[in-house]
Amino acid sequence: MLADSDFSAPVLDAIDDPILRERKITLRMLRLDRIHPLVSGNKWYKLKHNLLAARAESHNTVLSFGGAYSNHIVALAAASKLSGLRSIGVIRGEAPKILNPVLQFAQQQGMTLHFISRSDYRHKADPEFIEALEQRVGDFYLIPEGGSNLLGIKGCAEIADHLHWQRKDSPHLVLMACGTAATLTGVVSALPSECEAIGVSVLKGPDSLSPQVNSWLHALGCTPAARWSIDTQFHHGGYGKTNPALNDFMKAFEGRTGIALEHVYTGKMMWGLYKMIESGEVAFGSEVIALHTGGLAQNIPSW
Numbered sequence: 493m494l495a496d497s498d499f500s501a502p503v504l505d506a507i508d509d510p511i512l513r514e515r516k517i518t519l520r521m522l523r524l525d526r527i528h529p530l531v532s533g534n535k536w537y538k539l540k541h542n543l544l545a546a547r548a549e550s551h552n553t554v555l556s557f558g559g560a561y562s563n564h565i566v567a568l569a570a571a572s573k574l575s576g577l578r579s580i581g582v583i584r585g586e587a588p589k590i591l592n593p594v595l596q597f598a599q600q601q602g603m604t605l606h607f608i609s610r611s612d613y614r615h616k617a618d619p620e621f622i623e624a625l626e627q628r629v630g631d632f633y634l635i636p637e638g639g640s641n642l643l644g645i646k647g648c649a650e651i652a653d654h655l656h657w658q659r660k661d662s663p664h665l666v667l668m669a670c671g672t673a674a675t676l677t678g679v680v681s682a683l684p685s686e687c688e689a690i691g692v693s694v695l696k697g698p699d700s701l702s703p704q705v706n707s708w709l710h711a712l713g714c715t716p717a718a719r720w721s722i723d724t725q726f727h728h729g730g731y732g733k734t735n736p737a738l739n740d741f742m743k744a745f746e747g748r749t750g751i752a753l754e755h756v757y758t759g760k761m762m763w764g765l766y767k768m769i770e771s772g773e774v775a776f777g778s779e780v781i782a783l784h785t786g787g788l789a790q791n792i793p794s795w
């Protein structure tokens with residue numbers, strides 16, 4: 493079984509930029525993207541208690557859902573293999589003639605891929621749909637899309653243990669990109685009252701994440717000590733969308749810091765952070781930690 497001892501503790505990398513010095517802001521990135529060669533980012537935290545539960549309930553197969561470029565599917569395929577579990581990935585959309593590198597990697601890790609239409613995919617949480625799947629593929633432990641359930645959130649609470657603050661009397665701010673906001677929910681549930689958390693939503697449209705976070709916190713019986721909010725201004729047109737300005741920003745950031753970002757999650761988070769610093773929304777003298785949640789697929793051949 494894959495265990496915490498197979499992972500390196502995430503380091504905090506300091507970022508230096510003139511605007512940070514000007515505003516006396518210290519900024520570090522928590523490198524969750526570097527904890528394991530194959531199972532990286534926030535996805536390990538979301539998976540670990542799910543894989544333990546699958547084992548404890550004597551399942552030998554785990555099944556989950558994702559798009560054709562899902563970081564969750566990649567992590568699940570690798571983590572299942574390393575844990576001695578069979579894995580099934582139910583993928584949104586028709587089967588392509590040639591698998592993309594993400595799906596090829598998942599398959600090489602031993603994952604069985606099932607492609608379903610976009611209309612069927614919308615029913616992925618319906619009990620009848622799950623039952624029909626079970627009849628087709630046999631018994632499995634179900635992990636929802638993104639690993640975003642209460643066990644996933646429980647794992648993400650452990651990310652807060654790695655936030656080592658340096659300045660006692662400055663405002664403490666932790667920032668992360670949000671898709672489902674399960675990671676944010678976990679972190680917020682474990683933060684002390686002197687910290688604030690901001691989630692940068694990568695989704696377009698009105699904020700659907702705050703109600704979801706509240707409902708998960710309620711299900712956990714948790715009243716968080718820390719303040720938190722979701723920022724919906726930095727999605728750049730919606731999930732997976734990018735543009736030249738965002739691409740240039742990410743390239744320039746990597747050039748200055750050596751830290752690679754991607755356009756789906758971490759690029760939008762860092763873009764949002766610099767905008768919030770420029771606008772004064774991040775208080776003068778703050779200490780900021782931004783989560784590098786991974787997503788670079790740097791270990792996938794020919795990515």
Ligand SMILES: *Cc1c(COP(=O)(O)O)cnc(C)c1O
Nearest residue numbers: 671672673674675757785786787
């Ligand atoms: C999945 C993912 C996220 C989003 O996590 P949620 O818990 O769904 O909000 C953020 N960053 C990266 C790189 C991811 O792969």
